[in-house]
Amino acid sequence: MPNKPFIRAISEPEISVRSPIGIFDSGIGGLTVVQELHKVLPYEDMIYLGDTARVPYGTKSPETVVRFACEDTQFLIERRVKAVVVACNTASAWALPVLEQRFQIPVFGVIIPGARAALARSKNLRIGVIGTNATIKSQAYNREILARNDQAQIFVRPCPLLVPLVEEGWTSHSVTLSVIHEYLEPMLRRNIDTLVLGCTHYPLLKKLIRSVAGKNVTLVDSAETCARYVLERLGHLNLLRGPRKYEGKIYPCVTDDTERFEELAAKFLKGNLEPAVRVQLG
């Protein structure tokens, strides 16, 4: 992280340690990241932007994902957040360098924390990564893992059906089990001992994934690892909010209507959200 963002964040009169953290995602799945962030940073207020009018990002091209991610970040910065968390794996994979360069604010993604955790947990350095088509195509996890340990062997698989299966509510359905089996079988045969769940929706399938992968494979939940990484980075930047009487609030903003968001939100986040607000970007 260069120094620039930090200097800007604390020199700007409106931005302080009391400012909220901004989090964005292509839709609703990023609430799994918000949930983990709220566990480790209970006193922080958060503004969550879900781009539900253009969801998903995981099937779109890099240029389009970067354009959307810039608009999302701009929106959060205008709301005076002290840092931006890119909860979406696809946006982290393609847009993080552009966001860091274009915006004068700390920006954190989910890929680096996931890559670090995978290496910390793997014993045989045979690591599986699953995600959307765009995340896998980006090779972002491969790059971040190999940059830290070039002895690692990485086995990837795009799993485009898992997001729709979660959104259909089939998180313990036999069809979903068959799909996971088909997706994971080839990498399990290659003897991976660690599997990165490289998409915000996948934590909701942990039970089924664990039943297919078996006890010898450690699952890396990118929401959990991202939350611990944000805690660490905000600490280094002196941007952590200290304890106070009440827990922080979570303010959701969405680009499509609020009704379906509120229907689905409870699946992804156990806890209180303020009422969602519909917003327009750009």
Next chain:
Amino acid sequence: MPNKPFIRAISEPEISVRSPIGIFDSGIGGLTVVQELHKVLPYEDMIYLGDTARVPYGTKSPETVVRFACEDTQFLIERRVKAVVVACNTASAWALPVLEQRFQIPVFGVIIPGARAALARSKNLRIGVIGTNATIKSQAYNREILARNDQAQIFVRPCPLLVPLVEEGWTSHSVTLSVIHEYLEPMLRRNIDTLVLGCTHYPLLKKLIRSVAGKNVTLVDSAETCARYVLERLGHLNLLRGPRKYEGKIYPCVTDDTERFEELAAKFLKGNLEPAVRVQLG
């Protein structure tokens, strides 16, 4: 159809029977409609707009679908098309009345032709309709069927997993068969004799759907019925292009990058497309 659009279409110097037909869809599925249009209107040129940057529409709210559909139609009108075909069931379901009112050009959707065909083919007037969440929620098929015969009984089911399964290429996979079975079982138990495939992707699953529904259920393919309807309507409006030496050309425009579109296009349309062009709306 009011008279206004017809008068405007032929009084506008740039628009004539030789002008292309415009077709739009949320993404790539509308090519099934283009294929059927090209069969019945082989001499017509066509401009196809796939809004691949914002696909799908079927999970979004009515307001958002209407806004996107207006932008799509505006784009085609600026390309001097003589008529607009809304190939997307969800956009037809929510946006057709707004498009007809806002734009001075003939606009045809897929719902009315599908509803008419279902009634023409059903003997027991027990009709099933499958589609995206948004199409089913709109009740557009129910309205158009009941407006023509209030004795009909209609059984609906949103099938949100079928589009991702088609796009994953699992059109003859056992998982897809299980999903179709689960979706159709309740309406088959209600003794339907006709099933409307109310989404552009579903014609690619005809074989599996037929194997689950059985021989006694007639499938209504909204792409086929829409094409015959457009032929009939353009005939009434004196907007049909007569035979010429060469077949008409199909010009695809997409809002996301052209690569993935061209990868997938062959699944949906057997025939020649001109090279796809990336465009921006609004």
